[in-house]
Amino acid sequence: MQLSNSEEQLMEHLWKLQKAFMKDLLEAFPEPKPATTTVATLLKRMIAKNFVAYTEIGNAREYYPLVKKEAYFSKHVNGLIKDFFNDSASQFASFFTRETNLTENELQELRKIIDVELQKKKK
Template sequence: MKELTKAEEQVMQVLWDLKEGFVKDILEKLPEPKPAYNTVSTIVRILEKKGFVSYKAYGKTHEYYPLVPRDEYRHFFLKNFLGGYFGGSFNKLVSFFAKEENMDLKELEEMLKHVKQDLSKPEDE
């Protein structure tokens, strides 16, 4: 799997939310200032070549849908991010954010409480 550019990831976020859509649907959901229709169309075709999306053809019109689930890409991205910036260590990542945000012990305990709650939930929630 390849890492996405910022523009590609933005289009994928919209497609993951929509589940499927035409270029005009994707364009509607993008924030202002909106890119040109042709720009979005080009990005979607690049995503298709990278294996992230496919489409159903209706004549000359294509309805696009994601091939790569959001969670799969999230896992890939975070693994690369951790490896590239924190030597693969989640502890170093958490320590970095705790220092950057000047978190006190109470805030760290609250964060740990949320993590424990999230870990105890079934994965499909």
Template sequence: MDIKQLNKTELQVMKYLWRIRKGFMKDIVDQFPQPGPAYTTISTLIGRMVEKKYIGFNKVGRDKEYFPLLKKNDYFNAQMKDMVSNFFNNSASQFASFFTKNADMSMEEMEELQRILQQKINKKKEL
């Protein structure tokens, strides 16, 4: 599946569905801050997201219960790869350098990052 960047409203819908796992149109519309988009606008948007295979649905009587087909982790990974490719010349080390220089991280967060990297290094060495 080619995962494109979601627009702001699509991302709101997906975040809600990722959190609750499934919901009816009314549930989704109710998640938007008021005054939110019109019911018909969300309905059209969800229809397009179904066509793109980001969302699926089951018929429950006359209603449709929607659920995410696009996994949150898959979307996040695709966006990160795209960002590293577009802004850091496909270099994870350039990204890591930028991130560590510009992120306001606590000592605990830096130690956690170091631990994660060390685990990854150890796994690579085992191969």
């Protein structure tokens, strides 16, 4: 299941905070801040999708993520590769390196990451 753009933005704040009350989430947003009812609606949807849960503390709810950020984005990147690049990571890598205007340093950094992963595979 996927999050909408608004839900993803809220989830980013929750991943950063790890646990948060409604006031903490509202404070995390830049101006103009969304209405409390908007955030409440988003949280309700995200709970229904099993992305978020909460603990009742008195009559307040402390929200926390049920899904790790890395797992969420990994699933989406893999879906992107499957849907748009014929399930070919090399086609994706080729597109990514050509179309994102990476600097020489960023390309060198990518090379290092790939070299480390290659070493792991050889073990």
